[in-house]
């Protein structure tokens with residue numbers, strides 16, 4: 001029942017997160033577009049009112065005429081839209097998802113004893129610390145003297161996030177590291193809105209209300225953070241979908257893959273922002289393409305090992321051999337039966353090196369190579385093979401109802417290995 005409820009919370013949380021994320025990123029893409037398409041107002045009366053730029057557009061069967069003031073209108077309008085809840089709700093639902101999947105089920109999704117054998121509470125603590133440290137260090141860098149020089153600041157932020165990528169991938173499972181990296185950047189983006197951009201705008205509104213010129217420093221800070229958010233967007237979106245692609249996060253060079261794809265994302269964004277000003281150089285796009293090509297070639301899987309001619313021969317590939325024959329005596333017959341079923345029906349896909357055609361990495365990163373893999377994922381195994389029968393996918397490996405019954409019985413009697 002618990003897994004079922006969690007599954008629903010997962011669906012609803014993800015849905016809202018996507019909707020609000022689209023609203024946030026969509027609005028920010030739109031305003032970057034808008035800012036870069038303004039031209040001087042045609043009507044001299046508009047220029048006199050203090051309008052610096054305008055743009056006409058057509059959408060959904062209506063003509064729109066957007067105007068941007070050089071500083072502020074002489075009189076503030078009654079209703080002023082702020083665009084902030086999109087950011088906050090995206091962050092809050094993101095935290096909800098992170099906690100529900102990666103912290104609540106840390107032993108499945110966040111901890112990989114092959115990377116670091118850490119306890120659940122330590123893993124969660126490190127997860128939280130990642131988000132807090134990410135913001136504090138980033139904000140410190142922006143406010144330090146480096147903050148005066150956009151290029152130096154950019155380089156410092158880059159070095160910092162690379163170090164974080166390295167640490168995270170040596171602390172958490174691949175997918176856990178990637179999602180925490182994305183959550184760290186997402187937290188920085190939302191905190192930029194909350195701590196810098198909104199207070200800056202508040203000051204502008206207050207100044208405009210009493211007819212004074214707003215402090216240009218507040219506007220400049222807000223602009224700097226906004227530009228950073230623009231560059232973070234594509235890398236963050238990559239990390240959000242990365243857990244569907246085990247090939248990106250499961251290699252031992254995953255920190256480098258993460259950083260290179262982030263660079264490629266930022267370069268693509270640079271190109272699209274510049275494109276608004278006419279035909280920019282395509283160099284950023286070419287570099288991004290070259291980065292992807294290099295990653296794709298470097299990570300191509302080595303050909304699968306040939307199946308042994310005699311299927312009854314003992315397993316010789318010890319790395320993949322799931323049963324340590326010497327230790328067999330310590331497992332219960334029920335567990336051994338379950339493990340046998342898993343080997344027959346699941347591990348052709350769900351192994352570090354799948355043998356099933358069409359799979360170069362285990363789907364969703366789920367592997368059942370060792371007894372521990374099976375025991376800690378008992379709920380998921382039961383959910384997938386008994387409750388929903390979603391697995392084996394398309395019943396490609398022809399799992400029988402008797403085998404599902406064995407798993408159900410093992411699960412109900414406590415899902416132990418002894």
Ligand code: HEC
Nearest residue numbers: 345346349356363364366380381384385391392393396397
């Ligand atoms: C033919 C390949 C294949 C076989 C065999 C297979 N799976 Fe899967 N499995 C997949 C794919 C593909 C996904 C990812 C599905 C998705 O993204 O929704 C998956 C996902 C899963 C997940 C994660 C589901 C989730 O939503 O997080 C579990 C757990 C799982 N499989 C268990 C099993 C078990 C247990 C078996 C054996 C009884 C099995 N699978 C056999 C291909 C396979």
